[in-house]
Every structure is written in structure tokens, then in C-alpha cells.
Amino acid sequence: MAIDTETAARVAKLARIKVEDSDLPALAGEFNAILGFIEQLNEVDVSGIEPMTSVTPMRLKRRVDAVTDGDQQDKIRANAPDFREGFFAVPKVVE
Amino acid sequence: MSDLNALTLAGARDKLVAKEITSVELTEACLAAIEGSDNLNAFVHKTPEIALDQARAADQRLAKGSQQDPAPALCGLPLGIKDLFCTKGVPSQAASAILKGFKPEYESTVSQNLLDAGAVMLGKLNMDEFAMGSSNETSVYGDTVNPWKVDDRRLTPGGSSGGSAGAVAADLCLAATGTDTGGSIRQPAAFTGTVGIKPTYGRCSRWGIVAFASSLDQAGPITKSVRDAAIMLEAMCGHDPKDSTSSELPVPNFEALLTGDIRGQKIGIPKEYRMDGMPDEIEALWRDGAAKLADAGAEMVDISLPHTKYALPAYYVIAPAEASSNLARYDGVRYGHRATLDAGDGITEMYEKTRAEGFGAEVQRRVMVGTYVLSAGFYDAYYNRARKVRALIKQDFDTVFAAGVDAILAPTTPSAAFGLGEMQNADPLQMYLNDVFTVTVNLAGLPGVSVPAGLDAQGLPLGLQLIGRPWEEGDLLNCALALERAVGFSQKPNKWW
Numbered sequence: 352m353a354i355d356t357e358t359a360a361r362v363a364k365l366a367r368i369k370v371e372d373s374d375l376p377a378l379a380g381e382f383n384a385i386l387g388f389i390e391q392l393n394e395v396d397v398s399g400i401e402p403m404t405s406v407t408p409m410r411l412k413r414r415v416d417a418v419t420d421g422d423q424q425d426k427i428r429a430n431a432p433d434f435r436e437g438f439f440a441v442p443k444v445v446e
Numbered sequence: 447m448s449d450l451n452a453l454t455l456a457g458a459r460d461k462l463v464a465k466e467i468t469s470v471e472l473t474e475a476c477l478a479a480i481e482g483s484d485n486l487n488a489f490v491h492k493t494p495e496i497a498l499d500q501a502r503a504a505d506q507r508l509a510k511g512s513q514q515d516p517a518p519a520l521c522g523l524p525l526g527i528k529d530l531f532c533t534k535g536v537p538s539q540a541a542s543a544i545l546k547g548f549k550p551e552y553e554s555t556v557s558q559n560l561l562d563a564g565a566v567m568l569g570k571l572n573m574d575e576f577a578m579g580s581s582n583e584t585s586v587y588g589d590t591v592n593p594w595k596v597d598d599r600r601l602t603p604g605g606s607s608g609g610s611a612g613a614v615a616a617d618l619c620l621a622a623t624g625t626d627t628g629g630s631i632r633q634p635a636a637f638t639g640t641v642g643i644k645p646t647y648g649r650c651s652r653w654g655i656v657a658f659a660s661s662l663d664q665a666g667p668i669t670k671s672v673r674d675a676a677i678m679l680e681a682m683c684g685h686d687p688k689d690s691t692s693s694e695l696p697v698p699n700f701e702a703l704l705t706g707d708i709r710g711q712k713i714g715i716p717k718e719y720r721m722d723g724m725p726d727e728i729e730a731l732w733r734d735g736a737a738k739l740a741d742a743g744a745e746m747v748d749i750s751l752p753h754t755k756y757a758l759p760a761y762y763v764i765a766p767a768e769a770s771s772n773l774a775r776y777d778g779v780r781y782g783h784r785a786t787l788d789a790g791d792g793i794t795e796m797y798e799k800t801r802a803e804g805f806g807a808e809v810q811r812r813v814m815v816g817t818y819v820l821s822a823g824f825y826d827a828y829y830n831r832a833r834k835v836r837a838l839i840k841q842d843f844d845t846v847f848a849a850g851v852d853a854i855l856a857p858t859t860p861s862a863a864f865g866l867g868e869m870q871n872a873d874p875l876q877m878y879l880n881d882v883f884t885v886t887v888n889l890a891g892l893p894g895v896s897v898p899a900g901l902d903a904q905g906l907p908l909g910l911q912l913i914g915r916p917w918e919e920g921d922l923l924n925c926a927l928a929l930e931r932a933v934g935f936s937q938k939p940n941k942w943w
Binding site: 354359362363366367368369370378381382385386389390391392393394395397401402404405406407409411412414426429431433441442443 | 547548549550551552646647648661687690691693753755756758759760762763770774777778779780781782783784787791792793794795796797798799801802805810811813814815816817818819821828830831832833834835836837838840873874875878890891916
């Protein structure tokens with residue numbers, strides 16, 4: 352299955368990565384090479400096989416539903432590119 | 447005393463305990479070696495003040511040490527830390543522009559475990575961006591150069607833990623942390639004549655390690671000897687409530703399990719690892735290694751792992767899928783780089799520009815491949831199918847272990863170190879083939895160790911890989927010790943840098 356530049360543009364959009372139109376044909380070409388390689392998986396009979404979810408059979412741990420952490424605003428904001436009045440600031444989201 | 451930085455962990459530990467040397471002397475020797483190593487570009491954030499403070503504290507602790515109250519296992523031993531580990535107050539940017547300036551407010555569990563064991567941190571080590579690469583050429587810091595050199599070419603130390611392997615091989619530190627998602631500890635270890643072990647998935651906590659592919663990522667040490675690997679791995683391991691996949695199994699004293707006696711052990715030779723076009727040298731290295739283990743009393747058996755050839759394609763679905771999900775957090779909001787916006791740009795433009803500027807080409811490629819295989823309509827065809835194939839790959843191993851095989855011997859890599867830039871024009875798949883012998887181990891969650899096993903005709907190191915039963919790192923390291931002793935590899939790179 353061949354990926355065209357339109358599909359490549361859609362994937363870039365979904366991944367939230369800006370790709371210039373001029374770079375789309377090369378990107379589509381790379382996708383095709385990688386997906387062509389992945390296509391080999393179709394040779395394998397996987398009927399009746401459960402997808403692997405964890406490497407060793409283990410039940411995910413549970414813990415008491417209790418607050419164990421908090422009050423660390425200064426640490427959380429320390430690396431923020433734009434933090435104002437107690438909030439992470441971003442461009443306008445809602446018109 | 448000269449060349450303290452060339453000591454092994456075990457050798458330096460014994461000298462420290464015997465008070466023949468101090469941690470400050472040892473640390474200063476490493477810091478001097480690091481200062482003279484900028485041509486290698488292995489250390490990308492140096493932390494000499496932290497290191498010397500820790501060394502002075504270690505010397506005080508060692509002075510108080512007694513038989514009843516011994517100093518902790520790594521007391522006073524200087525290590526390098528891969529840039530993928532979050533280290534409190536010290537830049538930790540996974541070799542990516544998107545984390546430029548990021549200084550964690552916390553310490554990863556593994557690096558904290560090392561500090562608790564008394565280790566000294568010399569600084570942060572170069573790597574491929576987000577651990578995606580096999581040559582250390584995708585780093586925002588530039589390439590790490592392999593200390594091994596046989597002609598005019600600058601060679602890759604491998605990747606992604608290229609800085610870690612290069613630094614250990616060049617005696618800039620006594621040992622270093624690495625991480626391994628598809629071979630990123632073992633392949634660089636093979637390329638640099640060092641020992642690297644990836645433990646069983648769940649042995650080391652992943653908390654505080656920048657995530658690449660969460661179901662495959664494991665931390666492990668890169669060291670100068672198998673004994674050192676046992677010492678350092680034990681200090682890194684342990685249950686951590688902050689990682690729900692971290693195991694509660696007790697961590698054995700790996701060093702105490704090292705006897706070198708492998709009589710009666712059954713070692714499997716998987717026929718599927720004999721690939722078409724495999725260089726004769728690799729084939730011969732493998733054969734010699736098997737013969738030496740047989741001489742040491744092991745029983746060599748031919749085994750079959752029939753789904754081996756599907757491991758790389760399954761990996762290149764699962765790893766990018768998990769990466770696309772893990773790397774969604776780099777959006778320019780809470781930490782890291784944010785693009786400068788044009789008038790009228792909204793939040794979507796902010797995300798798109800930030801990620802286009804912050805991620806390098808290989809990371810972008812994998813995030814987009816992952817996005818594609820997880821997208822509506824393809825999830826079953828790609829992602830679920832790959833997870834089923836992964837289950838079959840694991841079954842292959844389960845079957846041979848159930849038949850009594852104790853460990854599996856294979857080459858670590860299909861070649862020795864290649865020149866930096868040599869793969870620049872190859873398609874990405876050529877680079878991915880570096881992981882052909884290592885990636886199965888990550889998919890199955892097993893422990894695997896690379897041991898230096900000889901030099902190729904050019905004079906470059908080659909490694910052999912031993913793969914063990916889950917949670918049996920002790921037996922695996924013992925087998926690795928037998929191989930190390932039988933091979934007697936002692937060559938070091940000649941200093942040119």
C-alpha cells in the first residue's frame with residue numbers, strides 16, 4: 352500500500368509536527384520504505400494468538416486511593432516556558 | 447598514582463576500602479581524563495563540583511567503614527550517567543533540542559539508587575536523541591566519536607548509549623548507565639570493547655528515565671568487566687512503587703553468584719541468527735565463542751527460534767507506536783522548548799512549530815510512523831498484529847528455555863563499528879539492521895549481555911551476546927564471566943584524542 356503526499360500531510364497533522372509541503376514527497380517515500388518492511392508481518396499466521404500486553408504475567412498493582420503528593424507548584428512551574436499568575440500560559444484556544 | 451581512571455569498579459573499590467587511594471584522587475583522575483576528551487564528545491554536561499562534593503562525602507564514609515558497618519557497594523566510585531536519566535538540578539535533555547534547558551526537580555530512581563550506593567556522578571553522557579538511533583548521530587550535541595580508531599575515519603561508538611560506551615572504553619569514568627530499548631546498551635558495548643547488560647524487563651525502575659517505548663525500555667550498566675556489571679546492576683535494580691511494571695522479586699547478590707563455573711550448563715545456538723550475508727569474521731567469532739564455552743564444560747545445543755526474522759518489523763511497529771504516545775507530552779506548554787509564534791498563531795500552530803523545531807529528523811519520522819500505525823483503520827492491521835507476533839517471539843524463547851536451555855549465545859551485532867556519516871545516505875532501514883540480533887531480547891523482555899570477544903581484521907572490537915532466562919541475571923552473568931575468562935579480551939583503544 353502506497354502512501355501519497357496527502358496521507359503524509361494528514362499523518363504529520365495528527366502528530367502535530369509541521370512539515371513543509373516541499374518535504375512531503377520525501378516523507379511519503381520514507382513511510383513507504385518503512386511500511387513496506389513492516390508488511391512482512393502479514394506472512395505470520397497469528398490466528399488464535401492473544402496480543403502480548405506485558406512481558407511477564409503480572410497483575411497491575413493497586414494502591415490505596417489516597418493523596419500522597421502535592422504542594423509543589425514552584426517545582427512544577429520551574430521549567431515552564433510561560434507561566435503566569437498560577438497558570439501555564441498558551442495562545443488563545445477559544446475564539 | 448597515575449591512571450586511576452583506568453581502574454575497574456571492583457579494582458577501585460578494593461583500593462578504596464584498603465585506603466590505598468581516596469575517592470577524591472580517583473574522581474580527580476576521571477575529571478582530568480574528561481577535560482582532555484572533548485574530541486570524543488562523550489560527556490555533554492560535566493558536573494565536577496557535584497562529583498568532588500560526593501567524593502569528599504564518600505571518603506568520610508569510607509573512613510568510618512568497618513567490617514561490621516561496611517561502606518555501600520559503590521562508595522566513592524565515579525560514574526557517567528546517560529542524558530536520558532533525569533538528574534536533579536542537572537540538565538537532562540535526552541540529547542534533544544526540545545528539552546533544551548530542562549533541569550529536573552527530581553532524580554530518577556536508578557540514578558538515586560546509585561547515589562544511595564555511594565556513587566559519584568561525573569556528568570551526563572551523549573546519546574542518540576530520545577534513544578532513537580544506533581550510531582549516536584541523531585544527538586543534538588553532535589556525534590560521539592568512538593575511542594577505537596584504526597585509520598583516518600572517525601568511527602561511531604554505536605547507539606543509543608554511545609556516549610556511555612565511549613566514555614567507559616576511553617577510561618573517562620569507571621562505568622556508566624545506559625538504557626536499552628532495541629539494543630542500545632549491547633550494540634555500543636560491542637562496538638567499544640565493553641560489557642553491557644540489559645536486565646529482565648521490570649528489574650530496573652523506569653521512573654525518571656525519559657520514556658521512548660515503555661514496554662521495551664530497560665536501564666542497565668556499561669562497564670569494563672563482567673564483575674563490574676554484576677556490581678553495578680545490583681545497585682541499579684530494585685522494586686519501585688513509582689513504576690507499576692517494576693518487579694517485587696528480591697534482587698540477588700549478583701557478584702556473589704560469579705563463580706565462572708558453567709559445567710553442565712546448556713547453551714543454545716539459534717540457527718535463525720545465522721543470517722545471509724553475515725561476515726565470515728562474525729561467524730568465526732561466534733563459532734570460537736561456542737567452542738570456548740564447550741571447553742569450559744557447557745553443553746552446546748542447536749536450537750530454533752523460528753520467528754526471529756519478524757522481530758525487527760514487529761519492533762518498528764511497537765516502538766514507534768509507543769514513542770508517538772510518549773512523546774506527545776512535548777508540546778511546549780509545561781517544560782522544554784516553545785517555538786516563537788507569528789501573529790495570529792493559535793495553539794495548534796504552537797504545537798506544530800514547537801515539535802518541528804524541537805525534534806530531529808529521526809524522532810519526527812518515528813513519531814509519525816507511530817501515529818500512522820495507531821491511526822483509525824490501521825490499529826488492528828499494524829499495531830495489534832505486531833503485538834501478536836511479539837507474543838510468538840516470546841513463545842519461541844519460552845519453548846527453548848522449557849526444553850532445558852540455560853542461555854543462548856549469538857553475535858551482538860552484524861558488523862564492527864562503522865564510520866560516522868557512512869550511513870548518511872542509506873535509507874533508515876539499513877541503520878535499523880544493526881539491532882537485528884538484539885531486538886528479540888527486548889520484545890521478549892529477557893536479560894541479555896554483550897561481552898567483548900575479539901578484534902576483527904581491522905583491529906576493531908566485536909561482541910558476543912548471551913541471552914538468559916527471565917530474572918536469572920545472576921546465572922547469565924556467571925556464564926558471561928566464563929566467556930570473558932575464556933576469551934581473555936584485554937585490548938584497549940590507543941589514546942589519540
